[in-house]
Amino acid sequence: MIIGAAGHIDHGKTALVKALTGVDADRLAEEKARGMTIDLGYAYTPLANGEILGFVDVPGHEKFVHNMLAGATGIDFALLVVAADDGPMPQTLEHLQILDLLGIRNGAVALTKTDLVDPDRIAHVAAEICALLGGTGLAGCPVFPVSAVTGAGVAELRAHLETAAARLGARTISGGFRLAVDRCFTVAGAGTVVTGTVFSGRVAVGDRLLLSPSGRPVRVRGIHAQNRAAEVGLAGQRCALNLADVEKREVQRGDWVLAPELHLPTTRLDVRLALLASETRPLKHWTPVHVHLGAFHATARVALLQDAPLEPGGSALAQLVLDKPTCAVSGDRCILRDASARRTLAGGRILDARPPARGRRTAQRLEILAAWERAEPQTMLRTMLAVSPNGVDLQGFAANANLTSGEMDNLCQNLELRRVAGAKPIAFAPEHWGRLKRAVIETLGKEHEDVPDSLGLNAEQLRLRTAPRLERTVFASLLAELLEEGHCAREGSWWHLPGHEITLSEKDEQLWRRIAPLLLEHPFQPPRVRDIARAEALDETAVRRLLMQAARMGRVYRVAHDHYFDRTAVAALADIVRDLAREAPDGTVTAAAFRDRIGTGRKLAIHILEYFDRVGLTRRLRDAHLLRNDGLQF
Numbered sequence: 001m002i003i004g005a006a007g008h009i010d011h012g013k014t015a016l017v018k019a020l021t022g023v024d025a026d027r028l029a030e031e032k033a034r035g036m037t038i039d040l041g042y043a044y045t046p047l048a049n050g051e052i053l054g055f056v057d058v059p060g061h062e063k064f065v066h067n068m069l070a071g072a073t074g075i076d077f078a079l080l081v082v083a084a085d086d087g088p089m090p091q092t093l094e095h096l097q098i099l100d101l102l103g104i105r106n107g108a109v110a111l112t113k114t115d116l117v118d119p120d121r122i123a124h125v126a127a128e129i130c131a132l133l134g135g136t137g138l139a140g141c142p143v144f145p146v147s148a149v150t151g152a153g154v155a156e157l158r159a160h161l162e163t164a165a166a167r168l169g170a171r172t173i174s175g176g177f178r179l180a181v182d183r184c185f186t187v188a189g190a191g192t193v194v195t196g197t198v199f200s201g202r203v204a205v206g207d208r209l210l211l212s213p214s215g216r217p218v219r220v221r222g223i224h225a226q227n228r229a230a231e232v233g234l235a236g237q238r239c240a241l242n243l244a245d246v247e248k249r250e251v252q253r254g255d256w257v258l259a260p261e262l263h264l265p266t267t268r269l270d271v272r273l274a275l276l277a278s279e280t281r282p283l284k285h286w287t288p289v290h291v292h293l294g295a296f297h298a299t300a301r302v303a304l305l306q307d308a309p310l311e312p313g314g315s316a317l318a319q320l321v322l323d324k325p326t327c328a329v330s331g332d333r334c335i336l337r338d339a340s341a342r343r344t345l346a347g348g349r350i351l352d353a354r355p356p357a358r359g360r361r362t363a364q365r366l367e368i369l370a371a372w373e374r375a376e377p378q379t380m381l382r383t384m385l386a387v388s389p390n391g392v393d394l395q396g397f398a399a400n401a402n403l404t405s406g407e408m409d410n411l412c413q414n415l416e417l418r419r420v421a422g423a424k425p426i427a428f429a430p431e432h433w434g435r436l437k438r439a440v441i442e443t444l445g446k447e448h449e450d451v452p453d454s455l456g457l458n459a460e461q462l463r464l465r466t467a468p469r470l471e472r473t474v475f476a477s478l479l480a481e482l483l484e485e486g487h488c489a490r491e492g493s494w495w496h497l498p499g500h501e502i503t504l505s506e507k508d509e510q511l512w513r514r515i516a517p518l519l520l521e522h523p524f525q526p527p528r529v530r531d532i533a534r535a536e537a538l539d540e541t542a543v544r545r546l547l548m549q550a551a552r553m554g555r556v557y558r559v560a561h562d563h564y565f566d567r568t569a570v571a572a573l574a575d576i577v578r579d580l581a582r583e584a585p586d587g588t589v590t591a592a593a594f595r596d597r598i599g600t601g602r603k604l605a606i607h608i609l610e611y612f613d614r615v616g617l618t619r620r621l622r623d624a625h626l627l628r629n630d631g632l633q634f
């Protein structure tokens with residue numbers, strides 16, 4: 001169990017921690033010289049059952065609340081320290097507000113310096129404290145009168161802490177590993193060491209992790225968990241990790257050491273925000289604030305997801321727009337302080353750590369945030385599937401909910417959904433998947449009705465008309481399923497309903513047999529309409545009309561103006577593009593490389609690549625083309 005000792009400056013937090021553990025948590029020379037805690041201090045004490053109690057001693061001065069916040073996030077138990085001679089003071093209240101906003105519900109009060117006052121004063125201050133705790137998550141927690149000088153009450157307090165640790169029990173270890181870095185230093189002969197609270201998961205010696213948000217890969221050389229050498233570190237422990245492949249100067253407080261799949265830096269966080277009732281004014285849209293999350297600290301703006309300002313004591317959905325990136329998952333807690341960093345304003349519970357910058361207040365978006373407010377991942381996903389007609393990104397869901405791949409698979413097995421495999425698996429509620437299939441059939445039916453002399457639509461045209469926001473790979477799976485079920489048919493790259501076909505008149509068929517061989521003489525550089533007409537002494541308009549009809553039938557493709565390619569040639573050209581993309585180190589295809597491979601001029605090569613951009617096989621990336629849909633059929 002990790003205990004956070006909080007309270008006003010000079011109320012005896014450090015002395016009490018030393019009385020409980022025998023460790024002086026003031027580690028800095030400046031702290032010892034000034035007799036004041038400036039930064040986070042740590043102490044550990046063993047229990048009879050072999051477990052370890054860890055203490056985080058936070059600064060009590062108002063100037064160092066940012067340091068206090070770095071240590072308070074992630075504790076299991078709050079030990080609010082109040083001096084009997086002073087009674088509750090400003091930072092007593094602010095620290096209590098912070099603990100409450102962080103959702104800490106286990107705690108006790110240490111009424112210190114009781115050797116300096118009489119019993120009546122002790123009783124009076126104890127009553128003040130109980131009144132102060134009312135309405136917070138620590139309401140009703142016990143008050144222990146103690147003296148670090150005489151030792152009075154220290155044994156009773158320690159016994160209570162041991163009982164609380166036993167009651168807390170072993171924490172469920174789930175999700176990927178996440179450690180919030182609050183210190184970094186170098187140890188001679190060992191190298192870089194980072195310390196912090198493990199928010200989730202487990203880490204073992206030899207694990208390869210990432211330092212985030214920089215994304216630097218690191219390897220775990222050694223572990224100290226709860227101040228003891230260990231092979232494994234677990235959620236709920238304070239750990240020191242000896243990291244290879246990184247220098248001290250590359251790490252700072254507020255970084256995360258985490259599992260690679262959780263490295264998704266963000267500058268936007270959608271949260272459920274609670275404004276303190278003690279605030280005298282509402283919180284307005286786009287208010288500048290300081291945000292503290294774990295050991296991370298940044299300035300930000302609050303974008304309220306409602307029209308009215310947030311009233312004191314109320315809560316609202318909001319998006320925090322940060323000035324620098326961090327990593328977070330749903331359920332993390334953050335604290336907001338005012339623009340001058342002089343007082344605490346509000347607390348937030350992270351709902352979505354990768355929200356959109358646009359459309360953040362749409363009805364569907366608010367429904368998704370409501371899903372993230374659900375208590376259980378299964379309920380979250382079920383609700384999200386119901387409100388997501390274009391499917392749910394399972395990798396994104398797993399990262400935001402901090403579920404391992406195994407945990408995600410177990411979750412999906414217990415839900416009725418249609419899972420589309422791929423580089424980014426997408427899941428659909430069965431009713432939404434069925435609606436998409438019906439929409440494809442209806443779109444093709446309308447196309448056949450409106451343009452009866454056209455064979456149908458290519459896959460990209462069909463996607464844009466039916467479900468433009470659907471991933472191309474997902475839409476390809478949808479079409480494949482419709483094809484297998486016999487609800488759709490495909491001719492080359494053209495999709496149509498079964499039974500729909502178009503034919504040429506006998507006269508046009510004879511003309512087609514006359515000009516079709518010309519397209520295959522030089523398949524990668526076929527003649528244009530005017531060249532065909534001139535070569536065969538035909539009317540140019542008649543040739544153009546016939547080729548347009550052949551394109552609607554799927555026999556040829558119109559690659560550029562008046563430039564038609566046989567379907568087999570386009571299929572071969574598409575294969576060449578795929579081969580070049582696989583051969584290139586960066587996966588791109590340049591016009592020069594494509595021109596050299598097909599043996600044409602640069603201008604024609606560019607026309608062909610631009611055609612592939614239009615139909616969705618590739619996409620333009622500066623002066624090159626990146627393969628986008630490897631499975632597109634021609």
